[in-house]
Amino acid sequence: MKNQQDENLMMGGLLSQVRKQWQELEPNLLPSVAAFYQLSIEVHNRQIEEITSSQRIKDDFLAVVSHELRTPLISILGWISLLRNRKLGEATTAHAFETIDRNAKHQALLIDNLIHISNLKARRLKLKQQEFNLTHLVNRTIESVRPKVEAKNLALNVCVNLHNSRIINDHVHLQQILFNLLSNAIKFTHLGIVSVEIYEFSLDEIVIMVKDTGIGIPETELQNVFEQFQQVDMTTYRRYGGLGLGLAITSHLVRMMQGTITVESKLGEGSAFRVQLPRRVSPGM
Known part of the structure; x- marks a missing residue:
């Protein structure tokens, strides 16, 4: 019990000293302290906004990648199914092969770009002089x-x-x-x-x-x-x-x-x- 009382007295003394020192500070210092804390809060909020924006951009990018890869694939599979299961006219068959070729090349270009940016970021790409x-x-x-x-x-x-x-x-x-x-x-x-x-x-x-x-x-x-x-x-x-x-x-x-x-x-x-x-x-x- 006595130890607890001693600790309370010690803490009270410390708080009294801190309060006295704070009161003795120059009044002009208080606005500076307030401005510092306000700036800290603003910087923190800005960092949170940047992180959120960066994550949103990446989420949007992943959605775009999924759509860009899936769309030509659906077209390719659709035309392959028609060619396999139906007798198409010459003009329709030619159009089917042209569409498959175009979408396959588009998909290949997308994948090449993804691989390319990965290699660049990982510094795996070297120039051949x-x-x-x-x-x-x-x-x-x-x-x-x-x-x-x-x-x-x-x-x-x-x-x-x-x-x-x-x-x-x-x-x-x-x-x-x-x-x-x-x-x-x-x-x-x-x-x-x-x-x-x-x-x-x-x-x-x-x-x-x-x-x-x-x-x-x-x-x-x-x-x-x-x-x-x-x-x-x-x-x-x-x-x-x-x-x-x-x-x-x-x-x-x-x-x-x-x-x-x-x-x-x-x-x-x-x-x-x-x-x-x-x-x-x-x-x-």
Whole structure:
């Protein structure tokens, strides 16, 4: 009992000393303490909001992946069932095989993108340095997307202005960069022009410009456009489809090539993506 009384007296004494010291503090210090705690609360709330937003974006992305993989698979299985169980006319059979082929290629591209972004994040991807003709690469890439351009009745302007077309880089992945930028421009452009311009910024650097007269990107989204899981919003996805990984992959590859990528865009007017790369990429990147 006595020990308990002694402890109570000791605690009372400590509390009395703390209260006295607090009262002796400069009055001007109290607002600073209050402001500090208010700031701490705001920072904590902001962190909670960022975590919640990040989780929502990932959840949305997983929903998109599930839909994008399931939709072509359902179409493929449906046409296979019809071909197996019914005698279809020649025209319908040709349409069935065309649809199966298109959906299978679409699904393969989605899976490739998922594997690609995984390899990039895990740093498993290495560039293969080789010398090649950039003009030839551009022309082949243009021809690969031309059917999409013609299907949408868009104009396609190409200007290659190089005194020296020989560069040293990773042929396959540089073509992927150009293909991704062109595919993105075509997807989001309904009327007008998609243009490609290749020129020498200096003796040691080349620039690839891809411009379009498409829907453009909201100013608030420009800073996030190269991040994975960031296809502007779900409304855009529902209208245009895709996983929103193309620009994230492109940005990763450009950085691996010791280059830079930037974008300028106005909503409703179009976008311009600019890639600047060294003519010779250093080995081991």
